[in-house]
Amino acid sequence: MGKKRIAVIPGDGIGREVIPVAVQAIEATGAALAFSEFDWGAERYLKDGTTVPADGFPMLERDFDAIFLGAFGDPRITTNTHAKQILLGMRFEMDLYANVRPVRLLDSSLCPLKGADPKDIDFVVVRENTEGVYGDVGGVFKQGTADEIAIQEDINTRKGVERVIRYAFEYAASKKKQDGTSRRRVLLCDKSNAMTHSGGLWQRAFKEVGRAYADIEATHMYVDALCLQMVRDPGQFDVIVTNNMFGDIVSDLAAGLQGGLGMAASGNIHPGKISMFEPVHGSAPALAGKNVANPIGAILTAAMMLAHLGLTREAAKLEAAVLEAVRERRTTRDIGGNLGTKEAATWISDQVSRQ
Numbered sequence: 060m061g062k063k064r065i066a067v068i069p070g071d072g073i074g075r076e077v078i079p080v081a082v083q084a085i086e087a088t089g090a091a092l093a094f095s096e097f098d099w100g101a102e103r104y105l106k107d108g109t110t111v112p113a114d115g116f117p118m119l120e121r122d123f124d125a126i127f128l129g130a131f132g133d134p135r136i137t138t139n140t141h142a143k144q145i146l147l148g149m150r151f152e153m154d155l156y157a158n159v160r161p162v163r164l165l166d167s168s169l170c171p172l173k174g175a176d177p178k179d180i181d182f183v184v185v186r187e188n189t190e191g192v193y194g195d196v197g198g199v200f201k202q203g204t205a206d207e208i209a210i211q212e213d214i215n216t217r218k219g220v221e222r223v224i225r226y227a228f229e230y231a232a233s234k235k236k237q238d239g240t241s242r243r244r245v246l247l248c249d250k251s252n253a254m255t256h257s258g259g260l261w262q263r264a265f266k267e268v269g270r271a272y273a274d275i276e277a278t279h280m281y282v283d284a285l286c287l288q289m290v291r292d293p294g295q296f297d298v299i300v301t302n303n304m305f306g307d308i309v310s311d312l313a314a315g316l317q318g319g320l321g322m323a324a325s326g327n328i329h330p331g332k333i334s335m336f337e338p339v340h341g342s343a344p345a346l347a348g349k350n351v352a353n354p355i356g357a358i359l360t361a362a363m364m365l366a367h368l369g370l371t372r373e374a375a376k377l378e379a380a381v382l383e384a385v386r387e388r389r390t391t392r393d394i395g396g397n398l399g400t401k402e403a404a405t406w407i408s409d410q411v412s413r414q
């Protein structure tokens with residue numbers, strides 16, 4: 060079998076710092092991968108107006124096994140045009156419908172909650188990734204007048220809702236927790252008390268899909284209540300499935316439970332097709348170029364990508380080295396260490412090489 064091919068797109072800001080060092084950490088595992096880097100992002104857009112080059116997405120689907128992405132967002136581009144076309148464009152056009160965001164506390168010291176135990180914070184947010192308000196359908200009428208109207212449609216299709224819910228149940232049925240126990244519960248998060256049309260569709264699809272999984276409890280919370288419960292008693296969650304926007308919001312809250320955005324990993328998945336992996340955090344312009352960004356979110360994202368490609372032994376090496384770094388406090392300052400991005404990542408890579 061030849062080497063798996065990885066398209067690497069660091070993007071903007073701290074993406075350009077954390078992605079290269081995460082690639083080094085992958086290389087330290089000895090995984091048989093071939094990397095090709097692409098310069099899509101703010102600099103290229105400002106230089107020649109290119110966001111996604113012609114044939115860009117079909118090329119990725121044709122020539123690669125996975126995509127490893129940094130972050131997009133630049134204060135000079137106030138419209139966020141390039142990020143929408145590259146990041147959201149990739150999710151939509153490649154139909155990467157399940158945005159999988161694991162929430163795992165590696166060490167009690169990282170969690171802002173009193174007395175938090177790592178075994179109690181181990182759940183996943185499965186976020187719908189191809190529709191909702193992110194379709195950006197709508198318009199503005201009478202712009203600039205006192206009568207201005209802005210309409211932002213929320214698109215929920217039976218197909219889109221059903222497949223992401225099924226993905227969440229399949230995840231619960233097949234992926235154990237860190238401690239080896241099974242995931243017993245899937246929770247639907249919505250706002251169906253106010254948004255009755257879309258909420259009704261999610262509720263019906265959830266009930267119908269859930270019937271096929273007799274061993275998994277199907278539960279529900281409104282998104283506001285979920286936010287409260289996430290900080291009061293996160294141990295009750297196994298798998299949370301929700302729409303695009305609620306998933307975006309609750310996954311940043313959940314990142315806080317793990318030690319901040321510098322720790323959070325994600326995969327954008329369509330089973331059977333090419334998938335894309337990216338840390339949950341953005342380009343963090345205030346941190347960019349200072350060698351202070353935490354590389355762990357990117358390294359744990361790399362581990363997710365390796366596991367997805369069947370390289371489970373190599374993925375486990377990355378996870379073990381990250382855990383060791385956290386326990387030894389050989390980390391960046393946001394999680395209590397005193398190392399820079401490069402030094403923290405090198406410590407992890409060295410640890411991987413020694414395994």
Ligand code: NAD
Pocket residue numbers: 073077129130131132133134139142146319320321322337338339340341342343344345346351352353354356393
């Ligand atoms: P952000 O994730 O960039 O930063 C939010 C906060 O988390 C900041 O305080 C930042 O310093 C901190 N943080 C983030 N990553 C960190 C890391 N690796 N180590 C230590 N601290 C870290 O979100 P934002 O400030 O809302 O957005 C900045 C830009 O990024 C915007 O243009 C936004 O649209 C974009 N963005 C892109 C993505 C993506 O490409 N996937 C995700 C989120 C935001």
Ligand code: IPM
Pocket residue numbers: 131132142146147307339341
């Ligand atoms: C994320 C980001 C993006 C999103 C932004 C940059 C459009 O916040 O990946 O979580 O909202 O999906």
Ligand code: MN
Pocket residue numbers: 307308311339
């Ligand atoms: Mn987000």
